[in-house]
Structure formats: C-alpha cells, structure tokens
Amino acid sequence: MANHYITFRDLTKEEYQALFQRTSHLKKARRDGLYAYPHLGGRSVGLIFHKHSTRTRVSFETAINELGGHPVVLAANDTQISRGEAPAHTAEVLSRYLAAVAIRTYEESELLELAAHSSIPIINALTNQQHPCQVLGDVFTLIETLGGEPLEKQLVAWVGDGFNMANTWLEAAGVLGFGLHVSCPPGYEPDEAILKRAQADNPRVKFFGSPKEAVKGARAVNADVFASMGQEEEKAKRLKAFKNYQVNAELMALADPKAIFMHCLPAKIGEEVSAEVFDGPASVVYEEAENRLHAQKALLEFLIPRL
Ligand code: CP
Ligand code: NVA
DSSP states (O other): OOOOBSSGGGSOHHHHHHHHHHHHHHHHHHHTTOOOOGGGTTOEEEEEESSOOSHHHHHHHHHHHHTTOEEEEEETTTSGGGGTOOHHHHHHHHTTTOSEEEEEOSOHHHHHHHHHTOSSOEEESOOSSOOHHHHHHHHHHHHHHTTTOOGGGOEEEEESOOSHHHHHHHHHHHHHOOEEEEEOOTTOOOOHHHHHHHHHHOTTEEEESOHHHHHTTOSEEEEOOSSOTTOGGGHHHHHHHTTTOOBOHHHHTTSOTTOEEEEOSOOOBTTTBOHHHHTSTTBOHHHHHHHHHHHHHHHHHHHSOOO
16 A cells, blocks of 8 residues: 555654654755755656645645656646546546645545545645644754754644644644643634544643643644634634634743744734734744745655655
C-alpha cells in the first residue's frame, strides 16, 4: 500500500524527528542558494483544490518544482469528480499518471476513499477534520524557537474554534507528547473522538472552559479564524460565540514570558487576534508560512520513493 498522509497520526514520533531534521537541512540549504534536489526526477504531483488556498497551493507547487517534479493543479470545477465521477475511479486513473496527489476538500471520507483505491500517496491538504501539513510546519516552527529545549517539555495552548486545526494539534500532541491546553466556546469543541484519543495517549492534553486558564504558562498560543472556509454564513453567530476568545496582549501576558503567537493564516485581525499580537514580537506567523515549503519538501521526499 502507498504511504498516505491523511492524518497527523499516519507517521510515528521517530519519523517526525527525521522529517524535522531533514526540514531544517532543506531550509538551510535553500537559504544558501541550493534550491534544487532532483528527488522527483521529472515525475508529476497532482494538487486538487475543492476550497480556496494561497499558502498550500504555492508552497506545494514550489516544493514540487524544487524537487525536480511538475505540479498539476486542478481546481474545484476542473475535474470529473465535481461532475460525479467516483473518487475510486479517479484514484485508479491518477495513480497511472502521477507520483502523488495532495487534495484539499470538505470531508476526510473522500480522501480515505481516494487512498483506498490509489497506488500513489494521497496527502491531506486540508479537510473539515484535519490540516496535517500545516501542523507539520507549525511544530517545526515551534521547535526552531526552542533553542534546543525538548519539545516534550513544552505546553501549547489552543484558543478558539475546535475545527480542523484544533483537531490536528490534538493529534500532534498525542503523537509527539507535548502538553496541549485547548479552550473553545460551548458548541465549538474539537471532535470528541480525537480529543479522547489524544487524552488517552497523552495525559497533558486538557480542555478548559476559560481561555485564560488554557494559556497560563504556555510556550505557544495558537489561534485560527472564527469562521472557516464553508462557514461564512455562520459568521455573525460565531463572532458572538467567540467574543471572549480573542488572543490579545492581555491573554498573551498570562502565557510564558517567552511565548510565541501562532496562526496558520489567513487571519482576521481584530477578530481572533488583535493587531498588537499579530504584528508584535511574539508572532511567528510568517515563519510558519515559510516552513510549510521546507516541511512539505521533506514530506514529499519521505512519501514518494526515490527513482
Ligand atoms: N494555512 C493555509 O493552509 O493557508 P491556505 O488556505 O492559503 O492554503
Ligand atoms: N480553519 C481554517 C484553516 C485555514 C488554513 C479553515 O478551514 O478555513
């Protein structure tokens, strides 16, 4: 079976340690002007987007080019999937052309169906349930700021919506062993099964009613938009429900004095984060965006066998 990357749990802690080392190497090499690693040897990688994207699309296209491959980008209405062709048939066909497919869509079940019928790696480029490529780059970003302190000893806080990003941070805490304090408004909690599994794997994963309690002593404070892609019509209701969940200077003051502010982007300034925190010295948001590129190069090398 191909090596798929559907959820953060698809790799082990040891595999992540190797990926983070490789990411660091690729980042340094690129800064020294060494862009091209011919790992893909002319092979093509499909990128399917059923939702909008800036970072995921550009970082994957660039990563594939720099690895000596060719990205084939398909938008929502370009494929026969949008006209009802079975994902299973699509997977069989794409496996004959491509070295891997990254797909951004609504339901994880669609990825699982593609993966079940695909002999090439299927990569989750965001679903309603997960965003593993983002958290891969984010954990690497956190590690970079620790100056050699062990990741396992750290406490990360999640404040806001218990949607795809929160679920994936929970998976990451379960696999990698760092502490995670999550606070979401009632009715917007993370996936119950994911939360329970993370807590079973890691007793330092905790849920808090109050964001102030959740961020106490945290080394990283994470936010995400209050209304994700596909939830636009719920915006007014969500703004009300999330009004006490903004990451601002007052909240950051309760975290560790060395705490960083993290956000996958895109952000809505004045909603989930204040301008002061977003543009302030603790913010690593653009480093996270850059690290998507380096981490995804390492991931593609790992998932796609060398010729
Ligand atoms: N963070 C992220 O995935 O950004 P895009 O939606 O722009 O790809
Ligand atoms: N939770 C956000 C993440 C965007 C990268 C969304 O799904 O829209």
